[in-house]
Amino acid sequence: MTYMIEVANLQKKFNSHTALAGVSFRVEPGEIYSYLGPNGAGKTTTIRILTGLTRSDDGIARLNGYSINDNPLEYKAQFGLVPQHTNLDADLSVQENLVIHGWLYGMARQEIKLRIDELLDYIGLIDRRKTLVKRLSGGQKRRLLIARALLHRPKVLFLDEPSVGLDPAIRRSLWGVIKKVKGEGATVFLTTHYIEEAEFLADRVAFLDAGSIVTEDKPAHLMSQIGEWAIDTLQSKHIRSFYFQTRLEAEKWASVHEGEFTLRRVNLEDAFLAKTGKKVG
Amino acid sequence: MIRGWSAIYFREMLILRRRFFKLISAWSVSPLLYLIAFGYAMGKGVVVQGHTYLEFLIPGLVAMTSMTQSFAIGSEINIARFYWHIFEEFQAAPISNTAYVFGEVLAGMTRALLAGCVILVLGALFGVVLSYNPLFWLAFLLNSLVFAALAVGLAMLIKSHADQAMMTSFVITPMAFLGGTFFPVEHLPEWAQKILWFLPLTHASDAIRASAFGVMPEAGNYLILAGLAPLFIVFAVISVNKARN
Known part of the structure; x- marks a missing residue:
């Protein structure tokens, strides 16, 4: 079996605090794998290491067979990232933010144009392409972050607390988009502390506590155990x-x-x- | 190795375009005040190195602007890093640290080039048109390359906007006044001249002024700037790499 995400013995310390104490897991292609845990459990540290934003102290991370240490650029080309906080250029338009992303991933101009049309339609922002990002609502910015992460057709989508701070209706519509992404064959790695989010979206859930995976299984199996x-x-x-x-x-x-x-x-x-x-x- | 630099550069140019008229106004204010106060009012009738003080001042202001405006890319990087968190988008993208540095340094140089042109236009309005030959522009570009690379490197090491302001106060402002911008360095005691020799701006001012006056500039000035540029680029690449931790 070829796994889309392979993580073995990932470790990270910040001074004397152990953020990750040897985390290992594997995710199959097309799966939604969710990391569930309280604040400070190590969810964001894991996602930051897996997306190259933070270096691990030890351990192995592979995406689609590429190692983050041995083939960093090929590794990074495999994923799209929706961070916890909005990291869009607020003074630039929706379209400009997406074009910059396309250039970063070496996409051809025509391909960027077509993909932007497709994705803005997909997330319901087709009529806001020239709008400055600072004029968008919180929910629209979250959807734009997803569109940006999907622009270069990544094989893996990392979502770090994607619906934090959103009202329930917008959260539900976001879940619809994530399900759609899975439907198109992408593998999704999701961190959340919203129970219903993990229950609704995840094929498998890992419980993370104090930097360690306590258990992982299908949500229904985890619940039926008690x-x-x-x-x-x-x-x-x-x-x-x-x-x-x-x-x-x-x-x-x-x-x-x-x-x-x-x-x-x-x-x-x-x-x-x-x-x-x-x-x- | 530098694939993706164009995205970094393109982003900075989009931001620059969005603020173009505000920036042009901002770039004009200080030089205009220097020209009126020092060049036109105080320097009236003063002759320096065989030229009017206004003629002496304009190449100095051009050299200073090539430093301050290319160094200002550091502030843009920090806004992107600390306020918008855009730097994370670049770190997660499949581009090398060298590509990132290359894009930001070029953006800093472009910014400096535009601000330099503003000074030349202001100078022309004051009736001063000097020789803006290839050696003039070579010194200008080398100086902006040195300071843009330094700015990118330092921007990665600092922890807040306040640190950035401190960097400007302690590094850029003293250099702006002592690097041969407003007066000939030869007017200072010999020991001071020896210290100022180590400042890149001293060499940029010398080269820019000499070429603007139609005199052959010293090759040493260009060699020093050309030598510092790769050093600062390497420093910038190492700093970007370090910023990931």
Whole structure:
């Protein structure tokens, strides 16, 4: 099996703080692989190392067979990056930002022009091509970042907390775009601390805590390991959750206990809590 | 090795085009004040090296501008780096550090060239037209190459906009006043002249002024600038490489 992303024993320290303590994972072509973890778990450090923005202290990273250390330029040509913060030229237009990106990736002028038309149509900004980036809304800027990352037809798309700070409606439309990207064959590596984002988008999820991958699996498998249903109850000013395989078992448990209960389905937050003893958000 | 430099250069030119008239105005203000205050008012009737002070001053201002405006690319880089985070887009792209340096240095030189032309137009308005021959432009371009490369290198080492301003205060401003811009370096004591010999601007002022006066400039001035340029380019490439950490 040829993996699109291969990472082995990635390590990074910032002074005495260990940001990554030997992370390893592999992602298949066309897969959406999500990194789920709280702030400071090492999500952004991983993505920065994988996109060449930060050097690792040790470990191997390969994209489509190219090593970041041995073939850095070929490696970089394989991916597109949507960073956590907006890094567009605000004083330039939508089109100018995209043209600069095309030139950076050695695309021909005609190809850039055609691809810009295609992508602006794709993200719903076709009528804003001459608009200065500073006049776009937050959601439009996020979509433009995705279009820019896709301009050179990368094999891998890195998304670092793509929907942070966006309202729920815009977040949903962004998820639609990411699904579409996967539908066209790209491999997606996504970091997030939004449970629903990982549940909705990811084929596989890795739980990251204190610079290490605690576990990785399909979201449904991770959740089914602790049950199907959860009951939340307030105990000594803290919410405590109990997990059950069936709704009937949960209701039976509630009927013999006192207090106020909330019955709900198990989510990835529960699975994360069960594995790490911590909450994601 | 330098594939992708055009994207870096193109971006800087788009930004320059967007602010063109503002920049032209900004580039005109200081030289205009220097010309009025030092050249026209204070320097009236003063003869330096056989020329009116206004004639002496204009090549000095051109040399100074080639330094300050090419060095100003450092500020643009830092705005892109600290404020817009554009530098990360370049770091993640499949271009070499050399290509990045090449694009930014060329942008700095272009900026200096345009600002230099503004001085020549202002000089012409004051009735001073000197000899703007190939040796004049060669010294101009070498000086702007030296300072653009230095600016790119330093821009990668500093940690904030405040550091950038400090760099200008401690490196550029003293050089602007002491590098043979406003007075002949020979007017200073010999020990001071020896120190000023180490400043690139002293050599640029000498070469630009001599060629503008139609005198054969000293080859040593060009050799020193041509020697410093690759050194600063290497420094810039190493600094860009270091900035990734």
